[in-house]
Amino acid sequence: xxxxxxxxxxxxxxxxxxxxxxxxxxxxxxxxxxxxxxxxxxxxxxxxxxxxxxxxxxxxxxxxxxxxxxxxxxxxxxxxxxxxxxxxxxxxxxxxxxxxxxxxxxxxxxxxxxxxxxxxxxxxxxxxxxxxxxxxxxxxxxxxxxxxxxxxxxxxxxxxxxxxxxxxxxxxxxxxxxxxx
Amino acid sequence: xxxxxxxxxxxxxxxxxxxxxxxxxxxxxxxxxxxxxxxxxxxxxxxxxxxxxxxxxxxxxxxxxxxxxxxxxxxxxxxxxxxxxxxxxxxxxxxxxxxxxxxxxxxxxxxxxxxxxxxxxxxxxxxxxxxxxxxxxxxxxxxxxxxxxxxxxxxxxxxxxxxxxxxxxxxxxxxxxxxxxxxxxxxxxxxxxxxx
Numbered sequence: 340x341x342x343x344x345x346x347x348x349x350x351x352x353x354x355x356x357x358x359x360x361x362x363x364x365x366x367x368x369x370x371x372x373x374x375x376x377x378x379x380x381x382x383x384x385x386x387x388x389x390x391x392x393x394x395x396x397x398x399x400x401x402x403x404x405x406x407x408x409x410x411x412x413x414x415x416x417x418x419x420x421x422x423x424x425x426x427x428x429x430x431x432x433x434x435x436x437x438x439x440x441x442x443x444x445x446x447x448x449x450x451x452x453x454x455x456x457x458x459x460x461x462x463x464x465x466x467x468x469x470x471x472x473x474x475x476x477x478x479x480x481x482x483x484x485x486x487x488x489x490x491x492x493x494x495x496x497x498x499x500x501x502x503x504x505x506x507x508x509x510x511x512x513x514x515x516x517x518x519x520x
Numbered sequence: 521x522x523x524x525x526x527x528x529x530x531x532x533x534x535x536x537x538x539x540x541x542x543x544x545x546x547x548x549x550x551x552x553x554x555x556x557x558x559x560x561x562x563x564x565x566x567x568x569x570x571x572x573x574x575x576x577x578x579x580x581x582x583x584x585x586x587x588x589x590x591x592x593x594x595x596x597x598x599x600x601x602x603x604x605x606x607x608x609x610x611x612x613x614x615x616x617x618x619x620x621x622x623x624x625x626x627x628x629x630x631x632x633x634x635x636x637x638x639x640x641x642x643x644x645x646x647x648x649x650x651x652x653x654x655x656x657x658x659x660x661x662x663x664x665x666x667x668x669x670x671x672x673x674x675x676x677x678x679x680x681x682x683x684x685x686x687x688x689x690x691x692x693x694x695x696x697x698x699x700x701x702x703x704x705x706x707x708x709x710x711x712x713x714x715x716x
Contacts, residue, residue, distance in 0.1 A: 354699055355699075355703065356696070356699065356700050356703070367692055370688075370692065371685065371688050371689070371692070377688075381667075381695075384695060384699070385699055385702060385703070385709075385710055385711050386667075386695060386698045386699055386702055388644055388647075388709065389644065389648050389667065389668065389698070390667065390668065391641060391644055392556075392641070392644060392645060392648060392668055397548060397551065402547065405543075405547065405565070405568075405569065406540055406543055406544070408569050409543060409569050409572045409573060409576075410536065410540075412569065412573045413536070413539075413573055413576045416573070416577065
């Protein structure tokens with residue numbers, strides 16, 4: 340495999356580090372782009388002697404204490420972490436549909452009134468009992484009353500807030516085109 | 521010999537005996553990889569232990585059918601790089617504090633036969649350890665994975681979580697530094713004009 344003509348002539352200088360820095364960068368850029376030159380340059384590289392490095396096999400005496408140290412760390416971490424271990428990965432896949440189901444079911448029950456209310460059974464399943472009459476009257480008088488007042492050019496509404504017989508708050512609402520805010 | 525996948529499954533069920541067998545089978549390779557990255561035996565041993573502790577903690581996420589070696593190599597290289605960076609920071613701190621003496625200049629290697637085939641593996645190891653100490657942790661890891669272990673730039677990039685183009689850049693710079701070191705400190709091993 341021959342290198343490109345662009346860098347063939349400068350290979351020696353590149354290896355020896357005697358090229359001009361700009362030229363060296365040019366060769367670097369070319370090597371990063373050209374697989375052919377990359378292979379060729381590295382095949383002849385003087386540091387190819389390091390390709391002979393091997394895994395040194397250590398004697399058993401070298402490993403004395405190695406496994407006990409690993410075991411000690413594992414058992415130390417195991418004691419601290421065991422109660423807290425939870426398979427977290429599937430949790431979102433289970434939790435999300437469960438939460439959605441609970442929300443849907445709760446919303447459906449609320450809408451249909453199927454939540455247990457303790458009312459009289461003769462009213463039928465799912466139908467809430469009517470509130471007592473006194474509670475209805477109280478609810479009615481608490482609502483603000485509205486009265487339309489006569490006016491030639493405007494529309495005027497009067498609101499009364501509060502219980503009859505007690506101090507009430509009077510609010511007037513006036514609609515008039517001539518009012519310029 | 522028990523199948524590796526079976527050992528992994530037993531270990532996943534908490535069998536420390538099975539895990540010990542995995543450690544026994546893989547410790548040499550893990551240590552060698554760590555040693556190439558960090559450059560000294562004690563640190564390489566610490567890194568190797570950390571790798572196996574990490575393996576134990578990660579067992580549940582590992583598929584027993586897949587070979588362990590790529591996972592081990594990736595974790596070893598990354599833990600080795602972390603160890604190198606930590607050691608560098610400590611050395612820099614000690615040097616700034618005035619607690620660390622500057623090492624004397626390099627001594628010349630004894631003259632030996634320059635023929636490549638006659639260089640002993642022990643000598644190559646010694647030369648590499650000395651020259652590689654001048655590389656950054658990442659350059660060292662990239663050189664180890666590509667030029668020595670034979671991984672492609674894509675494979676090395678996946679292990680180190682960097683782009684293949686970054687791997688190649690690191691490799692170019694690592695080679696340049698090693699070449700310059702070899703030529704300056706061990707000129708007897710530099711090939712002559714006819715050998716290049």
